[in-house]
Amino acid sequence: xxxxxxxxGTALILIWIVATIVFxxxxxxxxxxxxxxxxxxxxxxxxxxxxxxxxxxGLDRPFxxxxxxxxxxxxQGDLGRSLQDDSPVVTEIAxxxxxxLELIAAAALFAIVTGIPxxxxxxxxxxxxxxxxxxxxxxxxxxxxxxxxxxxxxLVFAQWLHWVPAGGYVPLARDPIAHLTLLTMPALAIGxxxxxTVFRMTRAAVLDVAQRDYVRTARAKGVHPTRILARHVLRNxxxxxxxxxALHLGSxxxxxxxxxxxxxxxxxxxxxxxxxxxxxYPTVQAVVLVISVLFVALNLAVDLLYAALDPRVRHA
Amino acid sequence: xxxxxxPVAAVAAIAVLAVAVPILxxxxxxxxxxxxRFAAPSAAHWLGQxxxxxxxxxxxxxxxxxxxxxxxxxxxxxCVLGILLGLVGGFLRGIVEVLTxxxxxxxxxxxxxxxxxxxxxxxxxxxxTLIPVLAVLYLPGFVRVVYAGVLTxxxQDYVEAVRALGxxxxxxxxxxxxxxxxxxxxVQFSLAAASxxxxxxxxxxxxxxxxxxxxxxxxxxxxxRATMTQSPLLLLWPCAALTLTILxxxxxxxxxxxxxDPHGVPARRRGAVRLPALLPGLVPTRGPALEVRNLxxxxxxxxxxxxxxxxxxxxxxxxxxxAIVGExxxxxxxxxxxxxxxxxxxxxxxxxxxxxxxxxxxxLPEPARRKLRGxxxxxxxxxxxxxxxxxxxxxxxxxxxxxxHARRGGERLRQRVVALLTRVGIPDPAARARAYPHExxxxxxxxxxxxxxxxxxxxxxxxxxxxxxxxxxxxxxxLTLLGDLRRERGMGVVFIxxxxxxxxxxxxxxxxxxxxxxxxQGPAATVFAKPLHPYTSALLASAPHEDGSLPDGIPGxxxxxxxxxxxxxxxxxxxxxxxxxxxxxxxxxxxxxGHTSRCLRWREFA
Numbered sequence: 001x002x003x004x005x006x007x008x009g010t011a012l013i014l015i016w017i018v019a020t021i022v023f024x025x026x027x028x029x030x031x032x033x034x035x036x037x038x039x040x041x042x043x044x045x046x047x048x049x050x051x052x053x054x055x056x057x058g059l060d061r062p063f064x065x066x067x068x069x070x071x072x073x074x075x076q077g078d079l080g081r082s083l084q085d086d087s088p089v090v091t092e093i094a095x096x097x098x099x100x101l102e103l104i105a106a107a108a109l110f111a112i113v114t115g116i117p118x119x120x121x122x123x124x125x126x127x128x129x130x131x132x133x134x135x136x137x138x139x140x141x142x143x144x145x146x147x148x149x150x151x152x153x154x155l156v157f158a159q160w161l162h163w164v165p166a167g168g169y170v171p172l173a174r175d176p177i178a179h180l181t182l183l184t185m186p187a188l189a190i191g192x193x194x195x196x197t198v199f200r201m202t203r204a205a206v207l208d209v210a211q212r213d214y215v216r217t218a219r220a221k222g223v224h225p226t227r228i229l230a231r232h233v234l235r236n237x238x239x240x241x242x243x244x245x246a247l248h249l250g251s252x253x254x255x256x257x258x259x260x261x262x263x264x265x266x267x268x269x270x271x272x273x274x275x276x277x278x279x280x281y282p283t284v285q286a287v288v289l290v291i292s293v294l295f296v297a298l299n300l301a302v303d304l305l306y307a308a309l310d311p312r313v314r315h316a
Numbered sequence: 317x318x319x320x321x322x323p324v325a326a327v328a329a330i331a332v333l334a335v336a337v338p339i340l341x342x343x344x345x346x347x348x349x350x351x352x353r354f355a356a357p358s359a360a361h362w363l364g365q366x367x368x369x370x371x372x373x374x375x376x377x378x379x380x381x382x383x384x385x386x387x388x389x390x391x392x393x394x395c396v397l398g399i400l401l402g403l404v405g406g407f408l409r410g411i412v413e414v415l416t417x418x419x420x421x422x423x424x425x426x427x428x429x430x431x432x433x434x435x436x437x438x439x440x441x442x443x444x445t446l447i448p449v450l451a452v453l454y455l456p457g458f459v460r461v462v463y464a465g466v467l468t469x470x471x472q473d474y475v476e477a478v479r480a481l482g483x484x485x486x487x488x489x490x491x492x493x494x495x496x497x498x499x500x501x502x503v504q505f506s507l508a509a510a511s512x513x514x515x516x517x518x519x520x521x522x523x524x525x526x527x528x529x530x531x532x533x534x535x536x537x538x539x540x541r542a543t544m545t546q547s548p549l550l551l552l553w554p555c556a557a558l559t560l561t562i563l564x565x566x567x568x569x570x571x572x573x574x575x576x577d578p579h580g581v582p583a584r585r586r587g588a589v590r591l592p593a594l595l596p597g598l599v600p601t602r603g604p605a606l607e608v609r610n611l612x613x614x615x616x617x618x619x620x621x622x623x624x625x626x627x628x629x630x631x632x633x634x635x636x637x638x639a640i641v642g643e644x645x646x647x648x649x650x651x652x653x654x655x656x657x658x659x660x661x662x663x664x665x666x667x668x669x670x671x672x673x674x675x676x677x678x679x680l681p682e683p684a685r686r687k688l689r690g691x692x693x694x695x696x697x698x699x700x701x702x703x704x705x706x707x708x709x710x711x712x713x714x715x716x717x718x719x720x721h722a723r724r725g726g727e728r729l730r731q732r733v734v735a736l737l738t739r740v741g742i743p744d745p746a747a748r749a750r751a752y753p754h755e756x757x758x759x760x761x762x763x764x765x766x767x768x769x770x771x772x773x774x775x776x777x778x779x780x781x782x783x784x785x786x787x788x789x790x791x792x793x794x795l796t797l798l799g800d801l802r803r804e805r806g807m808g809v810v811f812i813x814x815x816x817x818x819x820x821x822x823x824x825x826x827x828x829x830x831x832x833x834x835x836x837q838g839p840a841a842t843v844f845a846k847p848l849h850p851y852t853s854a855l856l857a858s859a860p861h862e863d864g865s866l867p868d869g870i871p872g873x874x875x876x877x878x879x880x881x882x883x884x885x886x887x888x889x890x891x892x893x894x895x896x897x898x899x900x901x902x903x904x905x906x907x908x909x910g911h912t913s914r915c916l917r918w919r920e921f922a
Contacts, residue, residue: 022434025434139566140559143559143560143563144562145517145518145562146518147518147534148555148559151541151544151555154541155544159544159545211660213697213702214702214706216697217704218705218716219658219686219689220656220658220689220697221690221694221771222686222691223716223720224720225686227720231705231708231716235707250427251429253430255427257429257518257522258429261521262541272433273433273522276436284434288430288433295427
């Protein structure tokens, strides 16, 4: 499949560009990066510490050597060491990434399970009170930023009603119930807005597909309306929904920052915020790189899914 | 361009407040009164005081100023830069295009919040960092919109004309292109600004955006979190302010988008209107496979109710072909769709009756009608590519037609599919059954459509311009196929077309439609030899001549459905017009055996 090879090639090039940008970012900032990283509150850093950091980051070697070395290490899966405790960054990422992915998956599940049926129903009852109500609801859901949703969820369900803890994380293996309970609120905070997006996309797509010629053909054949909806409308309407959902999930890879912070959820984004605050540049660099690679991989997966849904893509 | 006023007013009100904050009689937003920490709302402090005793209302309003200025500045910078890059890239193409437009894709492969965090690490928090970061995030959106706009506009005739007149590129961009892309850019601006408010508040909430003690909604929410149990109001005020602002801005985005691109705005749809019951004693004529009597279709438009099909009566016997001829917009397709019950949602039948093999169908409940569709009465459409579902195999789509009317599925139906494909002349039918529509040629696709339509041996086949999308040799083959099938199965065929040569080739009878009415109907040979309506004559005269001489066109245009003349609809274009023609709508009169005309002067043509 030359189409697939081309698509994978593009993805690899994008990842290379991202790695290069992340590499350049620290070196393009005016001034000495090591000094910049170590200076706190305008106090000039200790020259010895600067020299040490220079050596640690390899800043004293020629630029091109640094770049080549950087790419070689990345290709081997070596993402560098944290400036905070000198541990390999990759270990911490491997520990936290699954938690963030689980959170995103839970939010996506909620959005799909609620958004797609609601969107279909609203499209079928277009102009009715149900449609109107769902549209108004989605407008509101789209207008509340995730950290506001999250904070209000904590206020209502943790502080006032005491139904759930305000936040935290328990591994699944230790206590599955507590694990899922703690997952619910952050997933809901992300999922509400996402669900509104999926709802709107589904509604628009179903309305669009329902007036296509091939749906009319299916009706002309005397096909049962339920079957038309399932086989003709939904299958075609899902394509744009899948695309948009995937784009949103992609931006969630870095976008769970706020929710993880609100719910004290020790995910990948939390690591990023900690690293940003500690000016731990190797960690920031590594996390950004990992997230971007996932982002590119996700887009590749969407294209593959698209090809599975639409036979025309495979031949394009 | 019509814009809904409410969202505009709401956003304008917030913006005015934000601009006017410094001159309003308010406290200093950073003045603390530690003694009055967490004070409840009072006359002096309408919304109470925060954890440092600062006035909440003042801080909210100043927060609006901060949020909106960050949003406006970043969206503004992105807008200006984006227009420049998009214009240059779209206009100069080549390597410049790669540098200005394609390079933007790189920004898009970072999740937005992540990119912002990365830059904040390097440059430190604060509004000064925030604005350029957000501007970079929104830049690709503007570049793409402008680039796309330039590409569409630059190829248009008037731009070419201006260029031919010697205008330089800068002038062309300023004069012709910018006004054309103003709408989409405005939409993009509102989207960017709304998104900037969200991102700014989020980053400030994390302590990475606006730096305290400057007031910001994100910061206020972040600070109030710590004390949310003792004073939830402190949390709720900025949450409400932020949400309402974003709500207003989103509503403005939607309003702008609808105003720029009215395509998506749904038309108003009326509830189902029941047809009046059939008059007792109104029964079908014995014999015809399909009889339509006095069919009228109405569509509700913003300009009022129109009737694109009026008082249409026709009949087609078993094994007979009736051609409905007319220009586009004459109502011929709607007539076919109305009989099948496939009218688009905005249209409805308001009068008339239709019998298929003696059974009235217009008043049947939908489930019973569905059983007829694809069963006793089938339809073929004009464009086989768009009429076939792109994601399902040809064989499956034909199988579905069989399945919809079969008592049970099974291998027998699968064999029927191959047999049908063989019958319509598709070579290697077993393999073609597994093909997708886009893998077949136009002719093959239409044959597959025909196979689908005849799957259940319909008594009536309505073919709506089935050969229009095909080239001439294929047209002839498809016509022959339809003729053979009609004879072989004794179907009544209603053939809708605008092509007179096609009519001459296949039709037994012909009905000529003009502006929603049948103006002449009769045996094809008679109508062609001696037309009894000036429109039919004009139509015949306008067909291409065999000797290659230019045909006579019909002067004037078809009247719009809501501007029909009171008398004969064709009168304004008619050479034989007399004053009586404008007085009242002529009735369809019988002029001979099975021949009718809607012309007052038909006797003079006979």
